Amino acid sequence: MKRILCKADIALFIIIVVIAVAGIVWMSGAGSAKTAIIRVDGEVYQQVSLSVDQTIVIGDVRIEVKAGAVAFVESDCPTQACVKTGWLSAPGASAACLPNRISITVTGDSGVDAVAE
Amino acid sequence: MPGDALFVARLIRRNYNKIMKKVTFAALAVICFLTLFSACGTSNEQTSESYALDTVCTQSVYGSRAADAVDAVNAMLWDVTNTMSIYEGSYIYEINAAAPDPVEVTGEVAALLQAALEIARETDGAFDPAIGAISTLWDISGTPRVPDAAEITEALALVDYTGVTVDGTSVSLQKSGMMIDLGGIAKGYAADLAAEIYEEYGVTSALLNLGGNIYVYGTKTDGGDYRIGLRDPFGGAGEYAAVVSVSDTSVVTSGVYERYFESGGETYHHIFDPETGYPADNGLVAVTVICASSTRADALSTAFFVMGLDKGLALANTMDDVEAVFFTSGRDIYVTGGLNESIEITNEAYTLQS
Numbered sequence: 001m002k003r004i005l006c007k008a009d010i011a012l013f014i015i016i017v018v019i020a021v022a023g024i025v026w027m028s029g030a031g032s033a034k035t036a037i038i039r040v041d042g043e044v045y046q047q048v049s050l051s052v053d054q055t056i057v058i059g060d061v062r063i064e065v066k067a068g069a070v071a072f073v074e075s076d077c078p079t080q081a082c083v084k085t086g087w088l089s090a091p092g093a094s095a096a097c098l099p100n101r102i103s104i105t106v107t108g109d110s111g112v113d114a115v116a117e
Numbered sequence: 118m119p120g121d122a123l124f125v126a127r128l129i130r131r132n133y134n135k136i137m138k139k140v141t142f143a144a145l146a147v148i149c150f151l152t153l154f155s156a157c158g159t160s161n162e163q164t165s166e167s168y169a170l171d172t173v174c175t176q177s178v179y180g181s182r183a184a185d186a187v188d189a190v191n192a193m194l195w196d197v198t199n200t201m202s203i204y205e206g207s208y209i210y211e212i213n214a215a216a217p218d219p220v221e222v223t224g225e226v227a228a229l230l231q232a233a234l235e236i237a238r239e240t241d242g243a244f245d246p247a248i249g250a251i252s253t254l255w256d257i258s259g260t261p262r263v264p265d266a267a268e269i270t271e272a273l274a275l276v277d278y279t280g281v282t283v284d285g286t287s288v289s290l291q292k293s294g295m296m297i298d299l300g301g302i303a304k305g306y307a308a309d310l311a312a313e314i315y316e317e318y319g320v321t322s323a324l325l326n327l328g329g330n331i332y333v334y335g336t337k338t339d340g341g342d343y344r345i346g347l348r349d350p351f352g353g354a355g356e357y358a359a360v361v362s363v364s365d366t367s368v369v370t371s372g373v374y375e376r377y378f379e380s381g382g383e384t385y386h387h388i389f390d391p392e393t394g395y396p397a398d399n400g401l402v403a404v405t406v407i408c409a410s411s412t413r414a415d416a417l418s419t420a421f422f423v424m425g426l427d428k429g430l431a432l433a434n435t436m437d438d439v440e441a442v443f444f445t446s447g448r449d450i451y452v453t454g455g456l457n458e459s460i461e462i463t464n465e466a467y468t469l470q471s
Binding site (some may be wrong): 009012013039044078079085086087088089090091092093094096098099101103104108110111112113114116117 | 139144165166167168171172173258259262264269324326329333337343344345346347349352353354357360368369372373374403405439463471
């Protein structure tokens with residue numbers, strides 16, 4: 001009985017694969033709770049959960065998370081284009097404050113690869 | 118059964134070391150396998166976000182030299198911003214300031230101006246690159262205001278693409294005060310340059326988003342088409358009303374929601390009618406153009422919007438390289454012949470008309 005792999009080994013291997021796959025599925029499920037990625041200068045600054053109301057202040061810009069949505073609520077920029085974009089909640093939705101080089105993008109599956117607008 | 122369990126427990130105790138060795142080995146094997154597996158899908162994707170062209174520019178690029186391609190495209194986007202914008206420091210600014218005297222420009226600037234003039238002729242001036250006197254008067258992207266009628270009349274006399282002369286690399290405007298504004302075509306031009314860069318770097322798939330102007334290079338990594346949503350003109354950011362499935366082409370929308378301001382209870386958007394000097398007001402709220410040339414898609418989306426549903430759709434149907442989608446304020450959607458079967462209306466508040 002000097003085989004390299006016996007039945008028990010194979011069973012063990014299968015059990016570990018099942019646990020690992022289950023773990024991955026569970027982890028990706030956990031990731032589907034809606035979040036938004038805040039980028040500064042094109043780099044990820046912070047990923048925030050949209051299920052927790054909060055305020056993020058970056059310089060003269062104030063971003064708020066409220067009731068599952070996120071928005072620029074205050075900025076020192078001249079056009080206020082970022083604030084005018086309003087509340088974002090749809091997956092893939094984004095807003096940006098160009099003078100301050102800050103963007104917000106809602107994560108999640110939007111059903112499309114991009115939206116032409 | 119309790120006997121079996123007891124037997125197994127004794128077996129485990131007796132072979133503890135041997136079993137642990139095997140567990141460790143198996144676990145390592147699984148970890149290696151899963152790492153390799155997950156790496157397959159993502160190892161060569163490069164993403165980037167930059168703020169050129171007065172907007173948010175994002176890239177998602179696949180290929181062994183994707184990182185270099187992304188950097189080259191970002192450098193190009195800033196170069197186009199600096200040379201083609203209407204602001205001080207660009208060639209366009211110089212041409213406008215020097216009018217009616219000629220200005221020497223680069224071959225690229227001359228080529229884009231020629232392309233713009235060609236589309237202006239094709240659309241009988243509905244797209245007019247010499248709209249600058251009107252667009253700067255309203256100043257939608259800066260400090261917007263509603264000009265009075267006299268100001269509009271005065272500015273309209275300075276809007277005429279036939280007064281732009283491109284002779285080799287020498288460009289001149291007929292009258293002092295005339296102004297070129299490439300805001301309706303520069304992003305499209307930049308997307309076409311990006312496609313050339315992706316090809317040069319052997320990119321396999323890329324999704325380029327220049328402030329809502331979409332360019333897809335190749336197909337998705339699984340070989341399927343990219344699914345591009347068309348923004349719901351009455352919805353919020355990220356919401357779409359229809360979907361088109363495309364590869365190797367560009368999808369560009371001109372919509373009233375993109376840039377606008379409110380004054381005296383009225384909403385004024387950024388798509389100006391070169392005939393009237395006011396925002397085009399003809400019952401359309403958005404027009405999407407699908408065309409392999411993003412330069413054309415960009416300029417034609419403006420032109421079709423200005424022309425209105427009937428004329429715009431009729432012209433779009435005569436163009437072999439173009440498909441278009443028209444959204445009306447009554448939530449009706451009209452499409453060119455090539456899209457009748459393939460467009461998916463995903464928001465049931467909209468009706469596909471034929």
